[in-house]
Amino acid sequence: MKINEVRVCIIRVGGTNCDAETRRAFKDLGVKTSIHHLNELSSKRNLLDYHILVFPGGFSYGDYIRAGAILAKTILSRIGGEIRSFVDEGRPILGICNGFQILVEAGLLPGLNGISDYPEAALATNIPIGYRCMWVYLKHEGKSNCASTWLIPEKRILRMPVAHAEGRFLLSDEKVLDRLLDNGQVILRYCNERGEYAEGRFPENPNGSLYDIAGICNPDGTVFGLMPHPERAYYGWQLPDWTRMGRPPKYGDGKLIFESVVKYVAKKF
Amino acid sequence: MKYVARVEVRLKPGHTDPEGETTREALVELKYNVKSVRVSKVYEIVFEADSVNDAKNIVEEMCKRLLANPVKDDYRYYVEEAHKP
Numbered sequence: 614m615k616i617n618e619v620r621v622c623i624i625r626v627g628g629t630n631c632d633a634e635t636r637r638a639f640k641d642l643g644v645k646t647s648i649h650h651l652n653e654l655s656s657k658r659n660l661l662d663y664h665i666l667v668f669p670g671g672f673s674y675g676d677y678i679r680a681g682a683i684l685a686k687t688i689l690s691r692i693g694g695e696i697r698s699f700v701d702e703g704r705p706i707l708g709i710c711n712g713f714q715i716l717v718e719a720g721l722l723p724g725l726n727g728i729s730d731y732p733e734a735a736l737a738t739n740i741p742i743g744y745r746c747m748w749v750y751l752k753h754e755g756k757s758n759c760a761s762t763w764l765i766p767e768k769r770i771l772r773m774p775v776a777h778a779e780g781r782f783l784l785s786d787e788k789v790l791d792r793l794l795d796n797g798q799v800i801l802r803y804c805n806e807r808g809e810y811a812e813g814r815f816p817e818n819p820n821g822s823l824y825d826i827a828g829i830c831n832p833d834g835t836v837f838g839l840m841p842h843p844e845r846a847y848y849g850w851q852l853p854d855w856t857r858m859g860r861p862p863k864y865g866d867g868k869l870i871f872e873s874v875v876k877y878v879a880k881k882f
Numbered sequence: 883m884k885y886v887a888r889v890e891v892r893l894k895p896g897h898t899d900p901e902g903e904t905t906r907e908a909l910v911e912l913k914y915n916v917k918s919v920r921v922s923k924v925y926e927i928v929f930e931a932d933s934v935n936d937a938k939n940i941v942e943e944m945c946k947r948l949l950a951n952p953v954k955d956d957y958r959y960y961v962e963e964a965h966k967p
Contacts, residue, residue, distance in 0.1 A: 742900035
């Protein structure tokens with residue numbers, strides 16, 4: 614498939630607020646991208662007309678109950694069959710920030726035995742507590758076949774901002790972490806600018822996440838969620854220090870995520 | 883029949899509760915001798931069911947499907963027939 618034939622669906626509901634920037638990133642790569650409200654997607658459109666599904670950042674349904682919980686359960690109740698087919702056919706799903714919380718609450722991530730009925734992980738209240746908006750460093754753990762990061766070299770350090778109050782990645786026990794590591798599902802970890810892992814220390818690890826985890830994928834590598842915002846690090850002029858750089862780069866590290874998932878689809882379908 | 887359920891969702895024991903800890907520090911600032919605070923969320927749900935047992939089953943399902951995340955949350959509930967206004 615040619616790049617310009619790839620179709621991206623960005624889903625929004627009340628409280629979503631990163632849909633426009635996310636669309637701009639995909640459009641810069643030359644793919645057909647549209648934003649659809651859940652009501653429109655579930656009544657007038659067919660999810661399977663798209664190749665990539667994106668849950669963008671924001672505060673869907675006011676983050677009530679738990680961040681991401683309401684949209685996760687609502688979408689499964691309305692178009693769960695289409696979501697399952699989407700995943701079974703290996704079409705990529707990308708969840709950014711609130712999108713990651715949604716994928717975890719929906720049981721799509723970590724998805725150790727396919728889509729789980731109840732969450733197998735959680736994104737709990739930050740430690741230290743509070744909404745945190747700041748730039749962080751991430752290390753790409755490579756090795757895996759993750760559709761959304763396959764173009765990024767192993768151990769490459771990436772710089773992106775986080776902006777959340779509930780991003781502390783949790784699992785029920787250490788054995789589950791071992792399974793994630795064995796499967797190569799841990800994709801991004803918080804680190805410092807030299808690439809040394811944060812080891813739980815603030816501010817390198819901005820939320821107290823277990824094992825400094827910032828992003829994971831499912832065992833097939835097609836469903837990927839991350840707390841940082843690649844769409845806010847897409848262009849060089851979005852970098853916090855671009856005015857002091859002399860010649861700032863045209864693009865930031867966030868582009869690598871969008872480029873990976875688009876080229877994955879173009880190659881596979 | 884109309885039933886009312888009072889559902890309490892809270893963090894499992896052993897899980898750090900940053901909201902509770904911050905509240906504890908604030909109470910200590912106000913000179914209270916507080917050792918620990920745990921925060922929970924309470925939902926009061928009015929709904930239809932055929933019997934008390936049926937109502938309890940429905941609430942259990944609500945907790946599992948939406949109100950609690952089993953990785954970090956515990957829940958408990960009390961169900962009774964709703965009094966007519």
